[in-house]
Amino acid sequence: MTETSLLRYPAFLQYWFAKNASSFGFQMMSVAVGWQIYSITGRAFDLGLIGLVQFVPSVLLALPAGHVADQFDRRAIVRVCQAIEWVAIALLAGFTLSGHINEAGILALVFVVGVAKAFEFPAMSSMLPALVPLAILPRATASSAAAGQAAMIAGPALGGLLYVAGPGIVYGVSAVLYLAALGLMSRLRYDHAPPKREPATLKTLFAGVHFIRSRPAVLGVISLDLFAVLLGGATALLPIFAKDILHTGPWGLGLLRAAPAVGALLMSIWLSSHSLKRRVGPIMFASVAGFGVATLVFAVSTSIWLSMAALFALGAFDMVSMVIRGALVQLETPDDMRGRVSAVNAIFINTSNQLGEFESGLLAAALGAVNATLIGGVGTLVVVGLWMWWFPSLRRRQALIEEPAPVEGASSTI
Known part of the structure; x- marks a missing residue:
């Protein structure tokens, strides 16, 4: 192609x-x-x-x-x-x-x-x-x-x-x-014929939730995102790392905050011109694992430059997995369900971001910022392992768009 x-x-x-x-x-x-x-x-x-x-x-x-x-x-x-x-x-x-x-x-x-x-x-x-x-x-x-x-x-x-x-x-x-x-x-020219309108009932409102539960691929990628974000909230603790561990000022904090966004931006630019055609499942899990490893490196770093490099890598890894997850959800969801599935995904994203910051702050208050971040990085790696086991179809997924399986007994020639 x-x-x-x-x-x-x-x-x-x-x-x-x-x-x-x-x-x-x-x-x-x-x-x-x-x-x-x-x-x-x-x-x-x-x-x-x-x-x-x-x-x-x-x-x-x-x-x-x-x-x-x-x-x-x-x-x-x-x-x-x-x-x-x-x-x-x-x-x-x-x-x-x-x-x-x-x-x-x-x-x-x-x-x-x-x-x-x-x-x-x-x-x-x-x-x-x-x-x-x-x-x-x-x-x-x-x-x-x-x-x-x-x-x-x-x-x-x-x-x-x-x-x-x-x-x-x-x-x-x-x-x-x-x-x-x-x-x-x-x-904008947008050709979309919405289906016959249905009244807003509990069944239609929660249709997105039921759809996600019925599709292992969609459930796997959305829940992987939820738990990875919940555990990987190192950026919420950046002021502590900047002041007490890296011994830098506001300028250093600004660089640390910018590093993940710059990594994500550069990776997204690369992905926008290069198609992911093979081994998308393994790449997605490897990217989330890379996110966890980058979190661990950031936790133990005492150099601002190493910390910036770890955060840069963290943002880049997160962008790879985000693009694969986002594309998989859209491709696995029929058009008449995309709004409701996107809405459920938005709930997971917004909630996990907020709870992830709260979880990081709570652990940092009890165990210290370094230990809290180490727990988050290890937890992310554990989640990757569990999800690879619980969602084997995702682990083996080769292409974003799966070809239909050939019909048994069908002729291979015309």
């Missing part, structure tokens, strides 16, 4: 630019919200509230959002959600520039953004398989992930620079980016 350039698919390019623009806007908004609220109140607790008002809707609304994504035009859902986010960010800009802003108002508008994001995620994720041939879906997934990583790296930096001119300017630029994303999404 010859390689096919993603540039040949204008719909995917529009999707890519739209997603990138909104991601940059969201990251810029996030850094401005944190600075602004802390400058107003001076309380660290209020910074936690920012995460809370985004986390709650992402979990509570995930299943209804998945149902909506499978019952209605996904492009229309994304457009409506991005329009709501644009209005909320534009209000943040307007109230800030006019001086009529307070903590409650900021949190309320961030909550609105969180609600819209909860419905946008499954619809946006479910659109991708319809924009490119399934054979190059993994490369499209990697390219989309590269855009997300670039936004995570450059968005906060750009937002921080613009914040010098005031938070209102940051919100204004973010709103412009969202407007550009909305325009691109409105012009």
